[in-house]
Amino acid sequence: MSDDVNRQVLLAERPKAKLEESHFTRRDVPIPEPGDGEALTRTLYISLDAANRAWMSPVATYTKPVEIGGVMDGFTLAEVVRSNDPSLAPGDIVECMNGWQDYGVAPARHLHKVSPIKPLSRWLSALGVTGKTAYFGLLDIGQPKEGETVLVSAAAGAVGSFVGQIAKLKGCRAVGIAGSDDKCRWLTDELGFDAAINYKTEDMTPALRAACPDGIDVYFDNVGGPILEAALFQTNQNGRIVCCGSVSQYDTATPDPGPRGVPGLLVVKRIKMQGFIVMDFYARRQQAESDLAAWIVDGKIKVREDIIEGLENAPAALIGLLAGENTGKRMVRVAPEP
Amino acid sequence: MSDDVNRQVLLAERPKAKLEESHFTRRDVPIPEPGDGEALTRTLYISLDAANRAWMSPVATYTKPVEIGGVMDGFTLAEVVRSNDPSLAPGDIVECMNGWQDYGVAPARHLHKVSPIKPLSRWLSALGVTGKTAYFGLLDIGQPKEGETVLVSAAAGAVGSFVGQIAKLKGCRAVGIAGSDDKCRWLTDELGFDAAINYKTEDMTPALRAACPDGIDVYFDNVGGPILEAALFQTNQNGRIVCCGSVSQYDTATPDPGPRGVPGLLVVKRIKMQGFIVMDFYARRQQAESDLAAWIVDGKIKVREDIIEGLENAPAALIGLLAGENTGKRMVRVAPEP
Numbered sequence: 001m002s003d004d005v006n007r008q009v010l011l012a013e014r015p016k017a018k019l020e021e022s023h024f025t026r027r028d029v030p031i032p033e034p035g036d037g038e039a040l041t042r043t044l045y046i047s048l049d050a051a052n053r054a055w056m057s058p059v060a061t062y063t064k065p066v067e068i069g070g071v072m073d074g075f076t077l078a079e080v081v082r083s084n085d086p087s088l089a090p091g092d093i094v095e096c097m098n099g100w101q102d103y104g105v106a107p108a109r110h111l112h113k114v115s116p117i118k119p120l121s122r123w124l125s126a127l128g129v130t131g132k133t134a135y136f137g138l139l140d141i142g143q144p145k146e147g148e149t150v151l152v153s154a155a156a157g158a159v160g161s162f163v164g165q166i167a168k169l170k171g172c173r174a175v176g177i178a179g180s181d182d183k184c185r186w187l188t189d190e191l192g193f194d195a196a197i198n199y200k201t202e203d204m205t206p207a208l209r210a211a212c213p214d215g216i217d218v219y220f221d222n223v224g225g226p227i228l229e230a231a232l233f234q235t236n237q238n239g240r241i242v243c244c245g246s247v248s249q250y251d252t253a254t255p256d257p258g259p260r261g262v263p264g265l266l267v268v269k270r271i272k273m274q275g276f277i278v279m280d281f282y283a284r285r286q287q288a289e290s291d292l293a294a295w296i297v298d299g300k301i302k303v304r305e306d307i308i309e310g311l312e313n314a315p316a317a318l319i320g321l322l323a324g325e326n327t328g329k330r331m332v333r334v335a336p337e338p
Numbered sequence: 339m340s341d342d343v344n345r346q347v348l349l350a351e352r353p354k355a356k357l358e359e360s361h362f363t364r365r366d367v368p369i370p371e372p373g374d375g376e377a378l379t380r381t382l383y384i385s386l387d388a389a390n391r392a393w394m395s396p397v398a399t400y401t402k403p404v405e406i407g408g409v410m411d412g413f414t415l416a417e418v419v420r421s422n423d424p425s426l427a428p429g430d431i432v433e434c435m436n437g438w439q440d441y442g443v444a445p446a447r448h449l450h451k452v453s454p455i456k457p458l459s460r461w462l463s464a465l466g467v468t469g470k471t472a473y474f475g476l477l478d479i480g481q482p483k484e485g486e487t488v489l490v491s492a493a494a495g496a497v498g499s500f501v502g503q504i505a506k507l508k509g510c511r512a513v514g515i516a517g518s519d520d521k522c523r524w525l526t527d528e529l530g531f532d533a534a535i536n537y538k539t540e541d542m543t544p545a546l547r548a549a550c551p552d553g554i555d556v557y558f559d560n561v562g563g564p565i566l567e568a569a570l571f572q573t574n575q576n577g578r579i580v581c582c583g584s585v586s587q588y589d590t591a592t593p594d595p596g597p598r599g600v601p602g603l604l605v606v607k608r609i610k611m612q613g614f615i616v617m618d619f620y621a622r623r624q625q626a627e628s629d630l631a632a633w634i635v636d637g638k639i640k641v642r643e644d645i646i647e648g649l650e651n652a653p654a655a656l657i658g659l660l661a662g663e664n665t666g667k668r669m670v671r672v673a674p675e676p
Contacts, residue, residue, distance in 0.1 A: 054602075054606075060606075061605075061606040062605075062606045221601060224601045224602065228600075228601060229596070243601040243604040244605065245605060246601050246602045246605065249602060257595035258567070258597040258598050258599065258600040259596040259600060260593075260595060260596050261596065262562075262566075262596040262597060262611070263562045263566060263579075263581040263584050263597075264392075264562065264584045266581040266611060266612065266613030267400075267581045267583060267584065267614070267615070268392075268613070268615070269613065270613050270614055270615060270618060271612070272610065272612040272613075273601065273604060273610070273612070274604065274608075274610040274612075275603075275604035275605035275606070275607065275609055275610075276608055277608060280608060
């Protein structure tokens with residue numbers, strides 16, 4: 001990066017099926033000027049999330065679709081460079097939505113100041129959107145009780161690995177679904193999951209029966225599609241399905257139909273399926289951050305980061321994340337931590 | 339009926355697709371004797387419910403499948419004839435599960451004594467399973483707020499007609515989906531629904547947009563299938579889908595796949611889909627019965643009964659109900675009210 005240029009990665013073309021590097025383009029523009037009540041921030045890290053792919057479709061999700069020719073959206077951690085608002089000063093570290101560029105300008109109320117922990121990357125891998133998604137999704141929507149079985153898909157991803165570890169902390173049996181034997185070993189041997197299933201090599205229904213001998217009480221679903229359907233059939237009476245994402249359906253021109261068993265199984269087994277977006281819980285973010293920080297300090301939750309160097313590598317890094325390349329939290333380092 | 343014979347309608351063969359009269363057979367057996375703690379009851383009315391068809395499939399629902407060669411299951415209202423338990427006396431009226439026969443024997447704890455209102459058929463059409471299903475499903479699972487839009491399918495059925503009327507009582511916009519123009523007119527002109535959609539002649543998505551200009555906040559789903567899918571796409575952020583049944587999927591050899599939009603739309607719109615069974619709420623049955631009775635006495639809820647005469651006509655009556663023949667609560671009169 002250069003100090004007087006703002007490099008941007010733009011959406012060149014909307015992907016109709018699998019995402020490719022050709023869907024992106026780059027441009028260098030002048031560093032923007034903050035207006036009244038705004039601040040200029042320099043991007044340190046870009047969070048890569050499966051949801052990024054959903055934002056690229058023409059249909060609005062919980063956010064507007066990324067515009068063609070516009071800067072690719074993304075959660076970021078950034079440092080305040082210049083501020084025209086009394087609430088922020090140069091050097092402050094903020095969570096924001098700069099997207100895939102070196103610098104961003106935003107109203108101060110959209111910049112959430114965070115404490116300067118070391119390394120700062122923990123704000124993306126543990127305390128930020130990732131950790132809070134796992135925290136509120138599992139505890140508030142899933143409401144696991146001691147002794148229950150919690151199943152999570154994309155379990156070796158950033159959110160999934162937290163969900164299983166928080167489930168263990170709450171006295172539950174934690175079972176993960178992931179896409180390689182290495183990932184499965186990491187879940188059971190390093191993170192303390194009780195069992196893990198490699199969905200690429202195992203037959204889901206018998207594998208779920210073996211891994212969840214008492215059935216599933218809470219299924220934290222990151223993937224949708226056939227895995228959701230298989231889990232639904234093994235869910236217990238009064239089970240809860242936490243709908244966090246459906247990554248199996250994002251990066252394809254041929255999404256699956258909905259899961260069989262909806263609504264029939266929901267009725268007969270009194271199952272609750274509920275979607276959520278972490279931002280809806282931000283009034284209680286302090287509680288989540290302090291619990292998560294304490295669990296990490298105590299060694300009860302292990303954090304793994306998968307840091308890709310350089311803004312220019314963001315497209316390939318997202319494509320790889322959608323293909324299941326990463327273990328732990330994938331992010332792009334845009335500038336060194338101050 | 340005769341006084342010394344117990345006529346029974348049995349399941350002769352499990353239907354693989356559409357239910358037909360040939361799936362049933364009849365038998366006359368002696369009137370059974372109650373054992374210790376049991377009572378003998380005489381069936382007055384059999385409730386006909388779409389769920390009856392689901393009970394005939396080989397897969398357990400919330401109850402065991404009806405056995406081949408066994409008495410067809412059904413909710414009943416009955417009069418106690420002889421009792422070997424101090425809690426019941428001859429002449430008492432009880433809700434029970436005699437199924438499709440003149441007489442049943444059951445432990446007293448399975449016989450729920452009800453007050454002898456006139457006509458007794460109101461226990462099936464209004465205060466019993468029907469009314470309580472609408473009451474708890476809408477109010478507890480759906481949690482409608484004043485000014486919200488409540489959509490209900492199978493709206494001219496017993497449960498659906500109550501759901502819409504309770505929604506109006508709570509200050510909501512009530513929209514019904516039914517299968518004929520006559521039913522739709524009954525909903526709007528007699529019951530006070532704000533709008534009604536004939537799903538057999540109207541195109542669901544534009545019809546839903548027109549009938550629910552502010553979107554759907556609560557969808558009380560009795561049918562599943564394509565109507566559920568269409569409603570899901572028109573459901574508002576933080577909407578609730580009450581899963582009560584999926585009659586479109588019961589009486590067919592080729593059930594639809596699950597609804598598209600599950601789980602994707604649940605996530606982005608933070609929708610809750612939840613199934614329930616009315617029996618789970620029976621600890622609070624008194625509250626429901628007293629509210630429902632008061633609303634009916636005040637003329638705020640209108641009740642329509644569709645009484646079929648004679649046990650021998652139960653098979654045809656159920657087949658007709660599955661085809662959408664009835665308006666209001668369909669039941670079979672087995673013996674005259676005492």
